[in-house]
Amino acid sequence: xxxxxxxxxxxxxxxxxxxxxxxxxxxxxxxxxxxxxxxxxxxxxxxxxxxxxxxxxxxxxxxxxxxxxxxxxxxxxxxxxxxxxxxxxxxxxxxxxxxxxxxxxxxxxxxxxxxxxxxxxxxxxxxxxxxxxxxxxxxxxxxxxxxxxxxxxxxxxxxxxxxxxxxxxxxxxxxxxxxxxxxxxxxxxxxxxxxxxxxxx
Amino acid sequence: xxxxxxxxxxxxxxxxxxxxxxxxxxxxxxxxxxxxxxxxxxxxxxxxxxxxxxxxxxxxxxxxxxxxxxxxxxxxxxxxxxxxxxxxxxxxxxxxxxxxxxxxxxxxxxxxxxxxxxxxxxxxxxxxxxxxxxxxxxxxxxxxxxxxxxxxxxxxxxxxxxxxxxxxxxxxxxxxxxxxxxxxxxxxxxxxxxxxxxxxxxxxxxxxxxxxxxxxxxxxxxxxxxxxxxxxxxxxxxxxxxxxxxxxxxxxxxxxxxxxxxxxxxxxxxxxxxxxxxxxxxxxxxxxxxxxxxxxxxxxxxxxxxxxxxxxxxxxxxxxxxxxxxxxxxxxxxxxxxxxxxxxxxxxxxxxxxxxxxxxxxxxxxxxxxxxxxxxxxxxxxxxxxxxxxxxxxxxxxxxxxxxxxxxxxxxxxxxxxxxxxxxxxxxxxxxxxxxxxxxxxxxxxxxxxxxxxxxxxxxxxx
Numbered sequence: 001x002x003x004x005x006x007x008x009x010x011x012x013x014x015x016x017x018x019x020x021x022x023x024x025x026x027x028x029x030x031x032x033x034x035x036x037x038x039x040x041x042x043x044x045x046x047x048x049x050x051x052x053x054x055x056x057x058x059x060x061x062x063x064x065x066x067x068x069x070x071x072x073x074x075x076x077x078x079x080x081x082x083x084x085x086x087x088x089x090x091x092x093x094x095x096x097x098x099x100x101x102x103x104x105x106x107x108x109x110x111x112x113x114x115x116x117x118x119x120x121x122x123x124x125x126x127x128x129x130x131x132x133x134x135x136x137x138x139x140x141x142x143x144x145x146x147x148x149x150x151x152x153x154x155x156x157x158x159x160x161x162x163x164x165x166x167x168x169x170x171x172x173x174x175x176x177x178x179x180x181x182x183x184x185x186x187x188x189x190x191x192x193x194x195x196x197x198x199x200x201x
Numbered sequence: 202x203x204x205x206x207x208x209x210x211x212x213x214x215x216x217x218x219x220x221x222x223x224x225x226x227x228x229x230x231x232x233x234x235x236x237x238x239x240x241x242x243x244x245x246x247x248x249x250x251x252x253x254x255x256x257x258x259x260x261x262x263x264x265x266x267x268x269x270x271x272x273x274x275x276x277x278x279x280x281x282x283x284x285x286x287x288x289x290x291x292x293x294x295x296x297x298x299x300x301x302x303x304x305x306x307x308x309x310x311x312x313x314x315x316x317x318x319x320x321x322x323x324x325x326x327x328x329x330x331x332x333x334x335x336x337x338x339x340x341x342x343x344x345x346x347x348x349x350x351x352x353x354x355x356x357x358x359x360x361x362x363x364x365x366x367x368x369x370x371x372x373x374x375x376x377x378x379x380x381x382x383x384x385x386x387x388x389x390x391x392x393x394x395x396x397x398x399x400x401x402x403x404x405x406x407x408x409x410x411x412x413x414x415x416x417x418x419x420x421x422x423x424x425x426x427x428x429x430x431x432x433x434x435x436x437x438x439x440x441x442x443x444x445x446x447x448x449x450x451x452x453x454x455x456x457x458x459x460x461x462x463x464x465x466x467x468x469x470x471x472x473x474x475x476x477x478x479x480x481x482x483x484x485x486x487x488x489x490x491x492x493x494x495x496x497x498x499x500x501x502x503x504x505x506x507x508x509x510x511x512x513x514x515x516x517x518x519x520x521x522x523x524x525x526x527x528x529x530x531x532x533x534x535x536x537x538x539x540x541x542x543x544x545x546x547x548x549x550x551x552x553x554x555x556x557x558x559x560x561x562x563x564x565x566x567x568x569x570x571x572x573x574x575x576x577x578x579x580x581x582x583x584x585x586x587x588x589x590x591x592x593x594x595x596x597x598x599x600x601x602x603x604x605x606x607x608x609x610x611x612x613x614x615x616x617x618x619x620x621x622x623x624x625x626x627x628x629x630x631x632x633x634x635x636x637x638x639x640x641x642x643x644x645x646x647x648x649x650x651x652x653x654x655x656x657x658x659x660x661x662x663x664x
Binding site for chain 1: 224227228239240241244247248251252254255257258259260261264265270273274275280281282286330331332333336349350351352355356359376377379380381384387388391392405407408409410416417418419421422425426436441443444445446447448450451458460461462463464465466467468469470471473474482484488489490491492494497
């Protein structure tokens with residue numbers, strides 16, 4: 001542990017000039033119509049959204065898509081929406097998810113300012129499913145919409161201090177890259193599409 | 202090699218230079234639009250700056266807090282004084298578990314430490330999984346930009362590279378097609394890897410967790426599949442609290458590419474079931490830089506790349522001209538701060554226009570630091586003769602009015618009458634890319650004396 005002590009001693013000896021922490025209680029951006037803004041942001045980041053009255057309508061929407069109904073492997077962890085050809089908790093390794101066409105998963109909340117959606121592996125035993133599926137569908141009740149990222153962190157305050165905090169990520173659109181000449185390509189290593197099913201509530 | 206010498210090679214291809222300049226400035230314009238969409242943008246920048254400066258004022262406490270919380274959540278924490286120690290820790294972890302294939306997601310720190318060649322020499326296959334980083338890795342190059350690693354490469358070159366190494370069709374250069382080929386190649390690697398290594402965008406002292414931001418999903422795939430996750434983290438990535446991320450995640454992607462947020466902002470706080478998670482905290486000169494009061498705010502950098510995208514010198518000289526892991530204005534501060542002898546030319550690759558300071562999301566006074574670094578290099582006698590000798594001569598001349606007048610006359614006459622090859626001689630470094638102005642026929646003093654006596658006396662009275 002000599003390295004640890006050396007580094008901490010050096011950091012102690014070189015402390016920068018004192019500065020207080022700023023307040024996080026500020027007037028942050030809000031929207032008159034957060035749902036409208038949220039959906040605009042989703043479009044802007046390459047995702048699609050559907051506003052639906054209930055989960056039966058969400059299920060019907062999926063069943064109406066031939067690319068969904070014709071795919072060989074699908075998984076749903078949202079009751080009443082979509083179907084499953086495999087059981088997530090029966091898999092020995094997350095690698096078996098490779099080749100999964102569609103995953104329909106629950107979202108905790110959305111953020112209007114940037115279209116980000118918070119998901120965790122709290123009840124999703126293999127978090128790889130968010131990233132390994134070809135097409136991702138997130139189901140989000142409209143009541144779970146926040147204005148900005150500050151509200152988002154208020155909402156999950158304390159989560160990171162739990163004894164065993166889950167993995168959590170803000171998903172904002174399908175995976176994408178512009179690494180070849182700045183040409184935007186949707187579908188990098190992760191999912192090729194993101195559909196957000198907004199259930200009115 | 203000095204920046205100017207390396208840049209001369211880059212700009213020899215005028216068409217590519219123009220493309221590079223315009224493409225990167227387009228990213229800068231997207232950043233402007235994104236920043237303008239947030240009414241409290243300046244408040245965010247100020248808040249971010251204060252959080253980072255506060256953190257550096259008690260970094261030792263936050264490091265200890267971070268370590269304790271990470272350990273509590275089952276993460277193993279390692280400390281590395283330098284790049285060599287970091288590399289040895291990573292190699293040790295891989296060897297103990299017989300890992301032959303390591304997948305990496307974007308990490309400028311491992312570039313800084315030279316991890317890839319070190320592991321490869323030890324027989325471990327290392328695959329960078331960010332598309333841009335994979336392209337430069339396949340070309341045996343380094344990233345030329347901290348956010349857009351392959352921005353110096355044209356799609357035809359990527360097409361040829363992929364044809365040679367991944368078997369894509371000859372002559373194919375469509376970005377969709379090439380990205381699809383890379384996706385298949387990289388997914389194979391991600392699925393067969395024995396370990397995944399990520400960088401760290403933010404470490405949270407309060408929770409002991411880390412946040413990694415990507416667009417491609419490669420960091421998430423690289424950590425959600427293999428049984429070992431190693432995260433390499435520079436000391437300065439720490440922030441005190443979870444809710445501070447609200448500020449930084451609002452700034453990062455908007456400043457970097459003009460996106461409202463990256464596609465994935467992943468919060469890692471504990472290993473998956475059956476997985477091990479290790480964080481390697483790396484100093485490598487950072488703690489020493491904290492004590493340099495003129496330059497330590499450069500440690501607040503969140504690596505968005507906005508200063509590179511706006512820099513007129515970076516855009517027209519390319520990242521490789523800097524011969525450093527981090528190029529552009531921020532690189533021209535942190536590299537000479539750590540190794541002034543090696544990077545003495547970088548603070549001069551700058552017109553002091555100040556645009557970098559304007560766009561920096563954490564308000565690092567970059568152009569002031571670049572100027573201060575020039576003073577520092579002067580004090581350490583690290584300036585080249587082309588800069589010191591003319592200054593000494595000018596000082597001697599300006600101290601002696603008679604000499605100044607004589608030299609002025611000599612200059613006016615010789616500039617008019619000497620042949621071009623004598624004026625633009627090899628010693629005239631300034632004139633290599635520029636023409637001197639046309640010499641006036643008389644000096645200011647002579648012109649002033651010729652003015653009408655009345656005007657002169659009015660002028661003197663009003664003084």
